[in-house]
Structures are given as structure tokens and as C-alpha cells.
Amino acid sequence: MLNHTPNEVSERTGLVVNPAKTCQPIGAMYAALGIHNCLPHSHGSQGCCSFHRMHLTRHFRDPVAASTSSFTEGASVFGGSANLKTSIKNVFSIYKPDVIAVNTTCLSETIGDDLPTIINESEVPEGKYVFHANTPSYVGSHVTGFSNMVKAMVTTFSKKEGPCNGKVNLIPGYTEPGDMRELKRIAKVMGIESILFPDTSGVVDSPMTGRYEMYPAGGTKVEDLVDSGNSLATIAMGTFASEAAANELDKKCGVPAHVLPLPIGVKGTDQLILELIKITGKPVPYELEEERGQVVDVMTDTHHHFHGKKVAIFGDPDHVIAITEFVIGLGMKPIHIVTGTPGSSFDRQINAILDAANIKANVKNLGDLFTLHQWMKKEPVELLIGNTYGKYIARAEDVPFVRFGFPNMDRSVHSYFPVVGYKGALRLIEMISNALLDRVDRDAADEDFELVL
Amino acid sequence: MSYQLPDPLEERKHSIIRKTGKQQEEKIQCNQNSVAGAVSQRACVYCGARVVLNPITDAYHIVHGPIGCASYTFDIRGSLTSGADTFRNSFSTDLRETDIIFGGEKKLAAAIDEIVAAHHPKLIFIYSTCVVGVIGDDLEAVCRNAEKQYGIRVIPIQSSGFAGNKNAGYKAACHALLNLMGEENPVEKEAGINFLGDFNLAGEIWINQSYFRRMGLPVVSKVTGDARYEELIKAPRARLNIVQCAGSMTYLAKLMREKYKIPFINVSFYGLEDTAKSLRKIAYALDEPEILQKTEVLIQEEYDKAHLALEPYRARLAGKKAAIYVGGGFKAISLIKQFRDLGMETVMVGTQTGNSDDYETIRQLAAEDTIILDDTNPSELERFMKEKGADILVGGVKERPLAYKLGVAFCDHNHERKQPLNGFVGAVNFAREVEQSINSPVWHWIRKERRAYNEK
Structure with missing residues (x-):
């Protein structure tokens, strides 16, 4: 498949071939799942909601509940106000969430539904909440949709209403529940109380209980979202997915925003921990020092596998930026770097990393996998890092492939482990070196086939 | 508790x-619209149209709309191909905000130009999505112009998501197929059949084809599993349409009966009973002694074999x-x-x-x-x-x-x-899959979990 991708890169103005992104609403839906007892609601056609649930289900292998306004021809002409009001009434009476998080779609945005007014006019039971994020599919990508919904959490809930609670807000970005657990653990071993939001751990990686729970035990509690306005500071991980909410919290409640890259790899994790020290004055516990030492130890043990290897990387911007930094630290050379999400700050951040390492590479935001594939045909690489969709290119070009980022629909268990933190770095090193060494074994002639590598 | x-x-x-x-x-x-606020398992018009047409292997399927609709249907159907794999790629116009304001027709025309320049296609489908239905892009006109300019088929599908439910999408796909099959009604029919409503998941259509071959029954056109352009345009010549997925394809069968005077029958190749019944039904409908006789031989050979193979599963299920x-x-x-x-x-x-x-x-x-x-x-x-x-x-x-x-x-x-579940062979695969899941040891662990949970 995809072997008919021509080598010559031609300019395309109308056509996207094999996208490296998807639309805003799914990101909003994923973020909303990270609020405790919250039902995401898709204000649009039935298909949007169905597609998003299907896509998330394929990635997490857990049930994903969300409701929809089920737009019909009438709604698209007369507006979706009645649909949303009926939805809110039905959802509270039958599904009984504490919160309904509404995301808009290209349809409801284009017909101009005024969400704040509609929600205002809706019957919301005492002690329950309905809020919304504007997520037209023709703007940004699933990552900005996530960002918008997280920002809406701040706008809706966060309040500065008491003395400082001594906590640190952590905004984890569009990451796996395994990552969110790891971030909470890091804060905990440092003796820091944190409010992490959104928090999909315990929601889309919920344990087997033998019954279906529409609202599993996890998720950030509303009172914690409110309390985030009283925190010491906010650490936003990733400029694309998390910065907007942190800035909003700064503006609204005066909680200082600290924006970092996703803490992937030693440097990224060091930055996070240094920032936590700066904010709280807490010392680094031995436990984390030991973990860091282990990662560096493993990096030295394995550095000869990585050195000088050419890599192609694609995926969501915050992830791609962080892993580009990491693989350069391992001695590898990223030469093709693509994100599907639009934004020139991606190019700026990547180029800064590349310049510091004196590496020249093809870099593109709002790119697609067809372009990436063409680049790889022109200048081959020895490793491809990206989400499930990379498997076609990896097969066509016979390149080792490490699955990293969203979505991952052809392998399981990924959502239970982190890529962030020192633990995540260790895991990534294992994944990358296994991919490279499996290839060495596969390609070795009998006489070169060795037991010890 | x-x-x-x-x-x-x-x-x-x-x-x-x-x-x-x-x-x-x-x-x-x-067949009603879902209740607003429902956590429905249903999809939309676009989804319906896309799943029906997507298996056409050498077609360029362009989704005209924002990226989501293309992304969520990027190679998800599980239809297999014996030829081109064009359909497994994702093509779309990825409409952005300015396109919504100024209209997306130009971008669509450019997308068609770019596909023609790079790939020399014979057949392009253009799917309309929700927002395109609202901003009012004239898909018909863009497609007509492209057909004129390039001398190929460029077929619009009116599949705006809100315009009904998945069934409406099936209908939109059926109209696109009829459009492709053309205006001409050949008076002389061929001996063969069209097989409507099998999408070649896990290679299922190949099992049916092997049966038809043994029955001495040519297949003129498969709609749409493992289908290709050259084959689909021959469909009006067939003597009989057999329809498996009734939900999506009965509508097309009726349209074809009207337009090309091809009668149709409903079949189902799931389970021994329905497979045997359907094969006989086809043979009787064609009313040729040789086919009838070969069909009986086939059923005799395969039915008993499969029936026997099912025996151990019956005991365990x-x-x-x-x-x-x-x-x-x-x-x-x-x-x-x-x-x-x-x-x-x-x-x-x-x-x-x-x-x-x-x-x-x-x-x-x-x-x-x-x-x-x-x-x-x-x-x-x-x-x-x-x-x-x-x-x-x-x-x-x-x-x-x-x-x-x-x-x-x-x-x-x-x-x-992942396993073909149709025909005699598929019935055994189905039993195996059911048995493997039902009798897996994991359920014992869940029962323990549940006890622990309930005791809390």
C-alpha cells in the first residue's frame, strides 16, 4: 500500500492526502472525559459523536460515552437551540452526570448557534453544570480542540476565592492516562500537592469491575477545578495543548503560568522538576534522582545503537517537539518532521532545537503523511516515530517503526504506561532500541547473527 | 450491593x-431519528454513504469538508482488495475557516486537478459533508466541469451528515452507483449475476466467488466489495441481482430493476441454513438445469462438512x-x-x-x-x-x-x-470465534473482580 506515492514532491493547494491530524471536537471530547462525572456532548450531527467515540474507543479499548444533539435537516435550517435544550434535559434525567461539557462542530458553528445563550436558557438542575467550548472542525486540529476545552474549564470553574491553597496546577496536554498518573506521582514524591486537569486516568483506563460504569471513578473533580484558581502556580505542558488554559488562569485568577514542553526525555523532565522546585522550594527526593540516574545509565549502555541514526517523526505538535529534543539527546538525527496541526510556532520551536544541535531537517506544520512519505523516499531514514498511521509508510519503505502518540489503534496497553518523566524516558529508550535491534536481527545473515547485541 | x-x-x-x-x-x-441527547450508537448520512462506496478499490474518494470526516474513515472499513489499493488512502479538501467563508468550490476543483495530474484516475467520488451542505457549494457543477475537462467520471455524493440518518447515506451511495452504471440499458443480458451488498470484509466475497465458480455462475459485478471501475460499469448487463446487505442495497436493486430491468432476490450467506438456502434461491431464479445440479453438488459437499465441523462447538456452546x-x-x-x-x-x-x-x-x-x-x-x-x-x-x-x-x-x-464469517467455511469460523471468546479463562478473573467489588 502507498507504494504508488511518487518520489517527486509537487505543490498541492486543494488536496490533503493521508492526514496527520483530525478535527477539534474529538480533542474537546477527550479533554471533557477528564472531568469526574462529566458527559461530553457533541452539538452537531450524530455522525460526529459516533466517529469520535469510535476513534477514542479504538485507541483506549475502553467504552467512551458521549451524547449528541442529533442534528436533522430542520435543526440545520432553524438552528440547533431546541436540540441542545432537549439534549440537556434528557441527559440530566437519564444519564445523570454532574457536568455536561458541550463541544460545537463545524455544522453548529456555521449555522451560528449561540451556545452561551442556549445554555443560559436551558434547565440545569441545582448543583449541576453545563459549559461549552467552541470547536469548529475547520480551525486548528484535535489538539487545539483539546486546548479550547481545557481553557473553557478554567473560564467556567476556576475561582480565586480564598487564601493560596499551596498547590500546583498541572495541565498535562493531550497525553495518555498513563502519563497523567506519572505526572501526579512525580508531584507526590516531591511532596507537592497538585491539581491535574484534565485527568483521564481512571476514566479511559478504568479497572474491570464486571459492570459498565458510564462515569468511572477517575477525572478531575469540579471542586478541584474551582480550587485551581487558588493555586501557587500552573505548569502547562506543551504550548499547543496546554498554554491557553494556563494563561487564562493567570488572567482570571492571577495564578502565574509556567509553560514548558511536554516532559519527555531527561532534559524535558529535568525542566519540569526544576520548575516545581522553583515554585515550591521543595528539594528533589532521592527517588527521582535515582530514576534520573537510571535513565542516564541506560542511555550510556545503549548509545551506540542510536548514534547518527536518521529518524522521521510525525504526530501532534507538543509530542513531536518533545521527542525531537529527546532523540537528538540520544545521538539520533531527525531529518523529516511533520505535524498535521497548523501553527508556525511549531516550526519555530523545532528549528530552535535543530539549530542548537546543528541539524538540518525538513519541517512542516499542517503537513500530511503523503508529504512525509515523499520526503522519506527522497532521503531515507532508519527509524520512523509516529502514531498508528505510520505503519503504511513503515511497511512501504521497510523502516523500523515506533508507535508514539495518538491514535494508536493497532497495539494495546500503551495507555497504561507513561512516555513522560524519567520512567517514560526509560520506556521510550526500550521501545526505540527494540525496534532498531529487531531489525538488526531480522536483516542479519546467518554468519552475522549474534546472540549478544 | x-x-x-x-x-x-x-x-x-x-x-x-x-x-x-x-x-x-x-x-x-x-427508522426514526435518534432522540436529542441520546448516547446513540448510530452514525450519519456521510458515514452511510462512505461505508458503502469505500470498498471500490480503484476509486479516488475525496471527502469535501473539514478534516475530521476524512480522518475517521481513513482505511477503517476492513475491506480487502485483489487489485488496486487506492481506496485505502485518505483524500480530502481539509476545509479551513476561509473556505467556509468564501466557499470551498475552488479548493475542491484544485483537489480534483491535483489528483488527475498525479494519478490519472478513472473514477473520483466527491463526498459532501455537513458544512458543505450549509455553505452551499455546488458539487454537481464542480463535478460536471471536471468530467468535461478530463473525460473521466467524477461523481458527487450528497451526504451532508444532518440530512437524515445512515439509511439516507446508503441511498445517496446507491444513487452514485446508479450514476456510475450509466444511462444505457443493454437489452441483451449476460448469463451472470451482480452481487450487491458484500463489502469483502476479511475476504468474504472471495468465498462466495469460489462457490459461484463451482456453480458455473459468472459474476458480472461486485457491489462494492473488491469492486473496480471497469467491472461496475458492466453491471447493467447482468441477468440477476443478488442482494446480501439488504439495509444498504435493496434500494439500489430496486433502482436497477426499474432502470435496467434486472430482477433481484435477497440472500444471506451467514450460517449454514441461510447459505444453502441462498445458493438454491439463486440457482432457481436463474432456472438453468446445469447450474441447479452443480449447486446441489456444492451444497452436499460443503454443508455436511461444515455441519460436522460445527459439532465440537455445539457441545461447548x-x-x-x-x-x-x-x-x-x-x-x-x-x-x-x-x-x-x-x-x-x-x-x-x-x-x-x-x-x-x-x-x-x-x-x-x-x-x-x-x-x-x-x-x-x-x-x-x-x-x-x-x-x-x-x-x-x-x-x-x-x-x-x-x-x-x-x-x-x-x-x-x-x-x-478478522476472519471471514460467511458461507459454510465462515459459519465454522464464526462458531470458533464465539467459542473462543465465551470459553476464555479471562471471564473467571472478571467474576472474581466483581465479587471483590461487590463486597466493598
């Missing part, structure tokens, strides 16, 4: 019936209870029979898009007290699977983790099936 299962919404009460022995039973309410929630009515009907053949009882059966005839057949087939439901949601599935003590659920991607969370086995009879 007692756990209150939620009652269905008031508006949903007529979409759920419980079979009783009474003559005059309440008719199920179906007898008395187990099945729940069914699938897309169309015909598949549900076959599945009830298949479970019966395995000594299993169907305790709950539902579809996303079944019509009232389907539900009447289901009601007649179903055992006393069976729950029958249309366009259901996770809460209802949970409620009735628990009440009826189902051991396995047959469904699609969204139902799988739900079943697992309830500690119920699962069989994907949708896009994610």
Missing part, C-alpha cells in the same frame, strides 16, 4: 419490545445466551438462526437501521420474552444484557469494550472482523 439499572428514556419506550405470545403485538418504532446488536436487519435475522444451530438462545436482538419488515421477521423468529430494540444505547444494552444473562454480544467497535466491561464475551460482526 444492589445496583439500580437505569430505565430507558420515555421517548425510547416504543423502540423496545419484549416478545410475547400474543397475536396482536405492539409494532416496534424504527449449548445453552449459552446470545445478544445481538448489529447494523442491519438481515444480518440480525441470520445470526438468530446461526445461534440456534449452535444450540444457543438469542435473548436480545437489535439493529441500528432495521426496518419494520426486518423487525417483524425478527419477532417471529425470536423466542418468547426476547428483547427486541432499535437504535439502542449503552445503558439499554447493559440493562437488557444483564437482565437476560447474556453470555456473548455480537456487535461492532463501540460495543466491544462495553461487553467486556460487563464481563460478557464478544464477537465483532462488523468492520473489525
